[in-house]
Amino acid sequence: MSQNFEIYKTMELIVLTPEKEIYQGSIESVKVPGTNGQFEILKGHAPIVSSLVTGEVRIIDTSGGKQTFNINKGFVEVLGEEVSLLVQGVEEIQN
DSSP, X not given: OHHHHHHHTOEEEEEEOSSOEEEEEEEEEEEEEETTEEEEXXXXXXXXXXXXXXXXXXXXXXXXXXXXXXEEEEEEEEEXXXXXXXXXEXXXXXX
């Protein structure tokens, strides 16, 4: 039963720049630099489209691994269990 719970608390994330795909995979959460401050997106988040400012994105994947990178402005869209980050560029990747 706990295995089913694990499935239901994940989302699919894709991070794209005009040049390439930066990330695609199942995640538990993603923290993004919104125009009015950072916010975290978890499973069940309300549908939203929001602008992003230059800052840090933090991804927690389904195995608990953390990946962070800095973005140059963009947008985030949450629709159902899918999260899309469309960003102008990535400054630096840290694992």
